Amino acid sequence: MTDTEKYTLSVLVENHPGVLSRVVGLFSRRGFNIASLSVGPTADTSVSRITIEVEGDALIIEQVSKQLSKLMEVIKIKTLPENEMVKRGLILCKVRVTPKTRSEVIEIANIFRAKIIDISPSTMTIELTGNDRKLGAFLDMTSNYGIEELARTGMTALERGANTLKVDK
Numbered sequence: 001m002t003d004t005e006k007y008t009l010s011v012l013v014e015n016h017p018g019v020l021s022r023v024v025g026l027f028s029r030r031g032f033n034i035a036s037l038s039v040g041p042t043a044d045t046s047v048s049r050i051t052i053e054v055e056g057d058a059l060i061i062e063q064v065s066k067q068l069s070k071l072m073e074v075i076k077i078k079t080l081p082e083n084e085m086v087k088r089g090l091i092l093c094k095v096r097v098t099p100k101t102r103s104e105v106i107e108i109a110n111i112f113r114a115k116i117i118d119i120s121p122s123t124m125t126i127e128l129t130g131n132d133r134k135l136g137a138f139l140d141m142t143s144n145y146g147i148e149e150l151a152r153t154g155m156t157a158l159e160r161g162a163n164t165l166k167v168d169k
Contacts, residue, residue: 007061008080008157011050014073015041023050026067038154051156080157087157091135094125096146105145112138123148
């Protein structure tokens with residue numbers, strides 16, 4: 001039996017309608033679960049970067065990469081090693097507060113360097129970016145107060161330092 005890990009794929013694609021659907025369809029047709037997905041244009045507006053986190057083993061990741069490379073709109077694919085990338089996600093978290101607990105929740109937000117972006121008499125909406133561990137720790141700390149709503153983006157990542165995944169021109 002092989003161990004499964006979370007792998008981060010950085011995929012450069014042509015910025016055309018339907019490309020994301022074809023990439024995601026490839027995963028679903030093969031029964032691969034996407035743990036996280038983020039997509040947006042790059043500095044070159046004709047190219048988008050799709051960051052995909054997928055759980056599996058090295059063989060599955062190799063198979064997925066080969067299948068992705070067969071799609072016409074895919075320009076480049078790279079599996080990013082954990083220690084060679086910067087990876088961040090965003091959460092918007094609406095936490096239940098009372099006049100008594102409001103200052104405690106503000107203190108937690110400050111500790112995590114989060115931004116309070118909305119306040120009502122009974123809730124506080126907090127914005128936080130970070131890696132999986134930081135986001136998870138924040139949610140653990142605020143869950144005791146009650147999380148009314150939560151929105152979370154997929155992770156997005158870039159290689160550290162001078163390493164780049166870009167279109168050769």
